[in-house]
Amino acid sequence: MAPVVGTHELSRRAVVALQTLAVAACYYGAGWLGLLRQLSVEGAVFTPIWPPSGVAVAALLLLGITSCFGIALGALLVVLSLSSFSSFQPSVIGIVAGNTIAPLCAYLLLRRVRFRPDLSRLRDGLALVFLAALGSMMISATVDVGLLVLQDKLAAEGFWPVWLAWWVGDAMGVLIVTPILLMLYAVRGPVGLSRWKEAAVLLVAACVIVPLATRSDISMLFLVYPLLIWAALRFELPGSLVCALFASVMATVAATDEVGPFDELSHTAVMIKLQAFNGSMALTALLLSAVITEQRNTRRSVERACQELVQVLEHLTAGNSSPRPPPAENDGRG
Structure with a gap:
């Protein structure tokens, strides 16, 4: 019995490891796509749509809370790629934490209201908009822009314009990318189009x-x-x-x-x-x-x-x- 239990535990850990790597790869790929188009406000560069936030929320809804490890790893890879993997500053930990906690809060809030991933009810759409997108993404925007101010990379008077741009970019990722990923996951077999x-x-x-x-x-x-x-x-x-x-x-x-x-x-x-x-x-x-x-x-x-x-x-x-x-x-x- 002991070898069987050990085999099952090993298989479960292997599945979690593969899911973590898959989520991290999807997060990094989405980040690469988002960085293709950038805007500048008050000297700070941001993306109008940040797809990784949508990928993170969808991964949590579909795979569970263990996806946090993949989200954190993907966020770390994105941050390090922006600095060409040349430096690892303490602020990197804060950015990774903010980008991980925000979708996690979105996931917990959606579970609280019994969110259905098929979006078949109006209340599900409202929950995704106000709880996941507009509400939870304030966390990542506040952490990321706050770190820019603390590092003197952004003037204090420029906090709110940049925060607004950052927040809307993260929220747009949830509003556009998350529903599409949930829809693609629910597709089974060939889709008939009458x-x-x-x-x-x-x-x-x-x-x-x-x-x-x-x-x-x-x-x-x-x-x-x-x-x-x-x-x-x-x-x-x-x-x-x-x-x-x-x-x-x-x-x-x-x-x-x-x-x-x-x-x-x-x-x-x-x-x-x-x-x-x-x-x-x-x-x-x-x-x-x-x-x-x-x-x-x-x-x-x-x-x-x-x-x-x-x-x-x-x-x-x-x-x-x-x-x-x-x-x-x-x-x-x-």
Whole structure:
């Protein structure tokens, strides 16, 4: 019995080690993607969308609290890569701690409210927005920007503008990346698409309208919202999330290139305009699709209950309409 128990324990540790390395690799890869596009506010460089925060929250929701080790390792690799692995300062520990504690708090808060990863209820969308994204990501923004001030890399008066940019970037990672990862994890086998013609038309429309809206000299970012509503109404969460991700990436590229509606603006104005657009778009896509999914699930439940009621009534009717046996004849003996 002892060798069997030891083998199971060894297998469990091997699985945890592999999960840790996988989460760390995904976190580092997401960080590398996020650093491809950067903005500067008050001399501090930040990313408009920080995908690792979304990867961290999704890993905790899908794999459990042991993912913290992988998140911490991935955050450490990202921080060291920014300094070319040449120095390990005490502030690195604080940054890694902040980037690990923030998604952990998001995970614990979501568990507290019984969050469902399928985002089939409006309350799940609201919990992801306000508890995980807007609430918990304040921790990482406060720790990271506070360390910049303590190291004299950022003036004290520049704390709040940089904090706001940092916070929104982390929150956007949760709002955009986490739902997509949860959706991909739930996919099982080939996905049938009954409305493939409509999906193709939506794809073509997005490829035409989104680049036009994000790179035109005339401010036409509002043209993206009809696409989001169309995607949410017809394709629910998968359609709206993919559309929101594409629009967010295109808007971020335009903002960092300072073209289209972001031309001739100060760095602070570019940050505010971009983050306002990304945030409102992600909220629209997530909450609208959650409402639609919840309503459709409710309608299906009502239809199922009505079908069961009809079957019960048919059974009762059939029982009442069956012929009764004739009464026994009196033979005169009674």
